[in-house]
Amino acid sequence: MSVSLTLAGRKEAAAPPRRARRRLPKGWIAPLVILVAWEILARAGVFKPNLMPGPTDVGGELLYLFERGRLFDHMGMTLWRVGGGFLAGVAAATLFGALTGYSRTTRELLDPTIQALKAVPSLAWVPLFILWFGIFEASKVALIAVGVFFPVYLSLMSGIQDVDRKLVEVGEVLGLGRFEIVWRILVPATLPSYLVGLRAGLALGWMFVIAAELMGASKGLGFLMFDGQMTGRPAQIIAALILFAVLGKLTDAALTLAARPLLAWQDSFGTMTERADAAR
Amino acid sequence: MLHVERLTRRFPNGVVALDGIDLSVGEGEIVSVLGTSGCGKSTLLRLLMGLDAPSAGRVTVDGVPVTGPVPSVGVIFQEPRLMPWLSVADNVRFGIAKLDRTEREARLAEALELVGLTEFADAYPRELSGGMAQRVAIARALVRRPSILLLDEPFSALDNFTRIALQDHLLRIWAAQRITMVFVTHDIEEALTLGDRVIVMRGSPGRIHREILPGPRPRLRNTLAFHTLKDEVATALNLFEDAGGI
Numbered sequence A: 001m002s003v004s005l006t007l008a009g010r011k012e013a014a015a016p017p018r019r020a021r022r023r024l025p026k027g028w029i030a031p032l033v034i035l036v037a038w039e040i041l042a043r044a045g046v047f048k049p050n051l052m053p054g055p056t057d058v059g060g061e062l063l064y065l066f067e068r069g070r071l072f073d074h075m076g077m078t079l080w081r082v083g084g085g086f087l088a089g090v091a092a093a094t095l096f097g098a099l100t101g102y103s104r105t106t107r108e109l110l111d112p113t114i115q116a117l118k119a120v121p122s123l124a125w126v127p128l129f130i131l132w133f134g135i136f137e138a139s140k141v142a143l144i145a146v147g148v149f150f151p152v153y154l155s156l157m158s159g160i161q162d163v164d165r166k167l168v169e170v171g172e173v174l175g176l177g178r179f180e181i182v183w184r185i186l187v188p189a190t191l192p193s194y195l196v197g198l199r200a201g202l203a204l205g206w207m208f209v210i211a212a213e214l215m216g217a218s219k220g221l222g223f224l225m226f227d228g229q230m231t232g233r234p235a236q237i238i239a240a241l242i243l244f245a246v247l248g249k250l251t252d253a254a255l256t257l258a259a260r261p262l263l264a265w266q267d268s269f270g271t272m273t274e275r276a277d278a279a280r
Numbered sequence B: 001m002l003h004v005e006r007l008t009r010r011f012p013n014g015v016v017a018l019d020g021i022d023l024s025v026g027e028g029e030i031v032s033v034l035g036t037s038g039c040g041k042s043t044l045l046r047l048l049m050g051l052d053a054p055s056a057g058r059v060t061v062d063g064v065p066v067t068g069p070v071p072s073v074g075v076i077f078q079e080p081r082l083m084p085w086l087s088v089a090d091n092v093r094f095g096i097a098k099l100d101r102t103e104r105e106a107r108l109a110e111a112l113e114l115v116g117l118t119e120f121a122d123a124y125p126r127e128l129s130g131g132m133a134q135r136v137a138i139a140r141a142l143v144r145r146p147s148i149l150l151l152d153e154p155f156s157a158l159d160n161f162t163r164i165a166l167q168d169h170l171l172r173i174w175a176a177q178r179i180t181m182v183f184v185t186h187d188i189e190e191a192l193t194l195g196d197r198v199i200v201m202r203g204s205p206g207r208i209h210r211e212i213l214p215g216p217r218p219r220l221r222n223t224l225a226f227h228t229l230k231d232e233v234a235t236a237l238n239l240f241e242d243a244g245g246i
């Protein structure tokens, strides 16, 4: 009885991996179902074509943009703005986060002010930035940088503060100097939470680039959306939406992939499920 | 070698964790410090490690007052405290980064050999059992060739088999290198097995209550003499009174 049970159990456990390799990744199922249903409903006339065109129309729009050579122009412009704002925001956040996380004095000096600034809804900076930096690129990059700054700053500061005091003591006992303790203990121990901040910052960067481009631009995915709205072309809006999703996902994946070798040591629930996925 | 004079530690909240401790540890000696929970053992050891500063009194190593961690003093904590992002080998190398490469690798190989973890050099802490991780911590301390080793309940989180094995291990290392040790524990048998002297502490405020000499080695746990010693220590710890005479 018990023997046959184990055998059956083994067989079941051994079978799925082979099937899984041929199957589509799970993440693709929902979008595909939605896409098919959407196309059917659009063709059946359930949606009004002037409000909600079907996926093939959106695809046609993307192709049209591509053929006119505009697609990569718009994408490149938006990517450039996000990239610039992200780098600027991360640089500032890393500097301030490291200072306030490491030193109690600077934390007491600076953190209350930074927290107060955080309470200002970020879009409220728009008028001021336009006044300061003009309506062109600088004000857009500045707005995106503000959006990126706060999650990175907060996770870096709290990450440093949460480093296990016991590990720092090991460094002291082994005769490490201050700088060595920072470089060999605090930095690696803080990396995981820093990465979480970077990902959240990147997501906010994508959010803010839309705001920045909606407020006046002649290029970029946000402009494409605005333009589609003004000229009554929903396919163009949806095409831009899809491009946002693709770029957002790709940049996030690139960030995670770049950080993976640095975080392979982690032993947490997240990595447990990841390992389970890898084994599947 | 290691001298403690009238050492007092009063915490800001008013707790007097240590009150006028005097202790001398000679070269090559193992001193067990035994006491119930909260009697100030860790506080004493942290002062010896230079991780904490006394309210009064002083600690000297070879006549030099301790004001911070001392290079010739090795430390093993209750938890392994390994860097999770470093392999076993890199954890052991952690405190000898400044040595030149050949010397460093030679010492690393020797230390891993000593704790029997040569094959696990490339493993990461998450892949180790509790006992293996603690052995890595021992290797990390020994690889610096300390002349004094301070241990704060290093085996208390381990199961009995592992603990006894590691006690033997430590004694073999001691027999080979004659490292001076201060070994804090709340396990009577452990204190008696390892110590040349057993210092019995009592708490609030933390004071040294008695000193017991367990006699010549090896100390076999199943002898009558050992049981008599255990009773003596238990009495010194006040365990029987607290247990209500049962």
Ligand SMILES: Nc1ncnc2c1ncn2[C@@H]1O[C@H](COP(=O)(O)OP(=O)(O)OP(=O)(O)O)[C@@H](O)[C@H]1O
Pocket (backbone or CB within 6 Å): B011, B012, B013, B015, B016, B017, B035, B036, B037, B038, B039, B040, B041, B042, B043, B044, B186
């Ligand atoms: N940082 C601190 N601030 C205030 N009181 C402390 C601090 N550290 C320890 N104490 C107090 O000092 C006393 C001694 O603590 P200590 O950690 O030295 O005990 P211990 O003998 O090591 O106990 P255990 O066997 O449980 O490890 C306790 O009453 C504890 O509450």
Ligand SMILES: [Mg+2]
Pocket (backbone or CB within 6 Å): B041, B042, B043
């Ligand atoms: Mg303790």
